Amino acid sequence: MAQAVVIGAGIGGLTAAAALERDGWAVTVFEQAPSIQPVGSGLAVAPNALRALDTIGVGDEVRKLSAVQGEAGIRRPDGRWLSRTSAEEAWARYGDPTVILLRSALVDLLAVRLSSGALRVNTRVESVDPEGGRVTTNDGDIAADLIVAADGIWSSTREALFPGHPGPVYAGVTSWRLVAPASETRGPVPAGETWGRGLVFGVMPLAHDQVYCYATAAAPAGEQAADEKAELTWLFGDWHHPIPALLAATGPDAVLRHDLYSMDAPLPAFHRGKVALLGDAAHAMTPHLGQGACQAIEDAVVLAHHAGRAGLAAYTADRLERTTRIARRSRAIGRLTRWRNPLAVPARDVMLLLAGRLGPNVAFRQFDDVFDWRPPA
Template sequence: MAQAVVIGAGIGGLTAAAALERDGWSVAVVEQAPSIEPVGSGLAVAPNALRALDTIGVGDDVRKLSAIQGEAGIRRPDGRWLSRTSAEEAQARYGDPTVLLLRSELVGLLSARLSPGVLRLDTRVESVDPEGGLVSTGDGDIATDLIVSADGIRSSTRTTLFPGHPGPVYAGATSWRLIAPAVEDSVPAGETWGRGLVFGVMPLAHDQVYCYATSTTPAGGNAADEKAELTRLFGGWHPPIPALLAGADPDTVLRHDLYSMDTPLPAFHRGRVALIGDAAHAMTPHLGQGACQAIEDAVVLAHHASRTGVAGLAAYTSDRLERTTRIARRSRSIGRLTGWRTPPAVSARDAMLLLAGRLGRDMALRQFDDVFDWRPPA
């Protein structure tokens, strides 16, 4: 039986482990954290990622747990809609809408697909030998046929494989995330764009709302009270933003600077090692595709590795490098657009969005065809 070691028990790593186990591999997932309970945040699973999850039998469970992104779009701080679309239109175009759930729920579904003993928590990887297929941990060495590196944006495995690569760079914005109780029966999903500021709202099941925000600011900043900082920045924006902020628990507000891999890697593999997710192509969240692309990576990698072993890693790189590079660049471009601050630039941007919306409600959806229409390998 072929053996694989997956480094990292995030969404990409767990998906890869489930996909490889489905194909008959003996899998070990090593995770340095003592648990896999993720930080409290929501997640949008787009049609492309739902199709990938269907291949490992998780897609329908995700659909059952999720809220559907109904009416959605982009607004101005005064509440005026600049563009709009709906779940029904997405369903008709792609076969699925984008669905919304807690990140912890998806992690729970994925980990439940794994056999007992696959997860090895509180296990730190000290080094990786890409040619020999050896993973050295604090608990000893593991010899394996395949190493899947899902160890995130600061991946030490990526540094081992490509020591001359510059790695992720600061994207010019910081972000906040929080879960708040719903304040009205129906909260439309979407984003509000201001001058260098964004506030996003994602209704979840069980009367919860996932909120996220970004601000163009130097890296490394923080506030003594992050909820108060959000209220200072967004408290005067349209409803229900002020009420959502008022209802949020200040101790659960998360703040992180945004980084992206502006210089693509030359490949997503070397020797017996394959990189997936943020380790391979860290991107900003402006397309909502970070986790979705990690899920795609995982099922494509399992497809090729299960058919031709380590020789299939070149095909994995071929399938994934161009697509993820294109999506990462597009996400970065949208991030720059939301970062515009001067009144003339913001007015021009809003006019462009408004015009696109007037050209038809499907205009916003058509821009995502190359992202959402993806199909997993047969």
């Protein structure tokens, strides 16, 4: 039986491990953290990623655990809608809407798919030999026919495979994430993003009376506040309902802050020798399209398909152009959200308003090439 080693037990790595096992590989997953529980936050799973998860038998379980992104769109800080879409329209166009669930819930669904003993936590990969197919860890060496590097945005494997290639660059934006109780809002919570001057606040209802919120702001890299909840309240506390209520219902320790980075210079390939890169290790992107995890899931099922058939060159051929295009589009949207000029921001809002008045088909048409993707047969 062919042996695969997966470095990293995030969503991309676990999806790849489950897909490879389903295709007959013996898989070992190395995770340097003491557990696989991710930092608590929500996750949007778009129709393209749901189809990929269907290939490993997880899609329906994700749908059951998720809240459907119902009416959604973009608003101004005063609450006025600039554009709107609905789950029904997405369902009719793509066969699925975007669904929202806790990141930890998806990790659990993927982890239970693995065979006993496949996952080894607290194990640090120290080096990889791409030609010989050998992985050296703090617990010894292992030989592999395939090595999957899903070791994140600061991937040491990527640096070893492509030394000198430009790494991730700061996108000029910091981000906050939190999960708040919906009960404090005293009414339904519509999904959507609100765009201000250099600021964004996103609201995504979850199942079980919870709401996933995220926010971004233009800021110097590495900047931190003594109290991140107080910082959010200062930035967004006078925005439209239910944003102030959600912030008020959030504990100060529940707010996570991270700067946003992206791989602006695409890699020449997503493989070398017996090693394949996927997810953030291959094409880290900003979250403005909500496709970071979705593209990692796509990577995983495409890699499993090609690994035992056409080979890793076919994986690169399938994934490099698509992920580069999506990453660039996400970066471009991120630049729009950073606008602060008092003349440019109203012009941007008018552009969004006029596009929204043309109807949902115009909005969806811009994302057809993202959401209409199908996994290999």
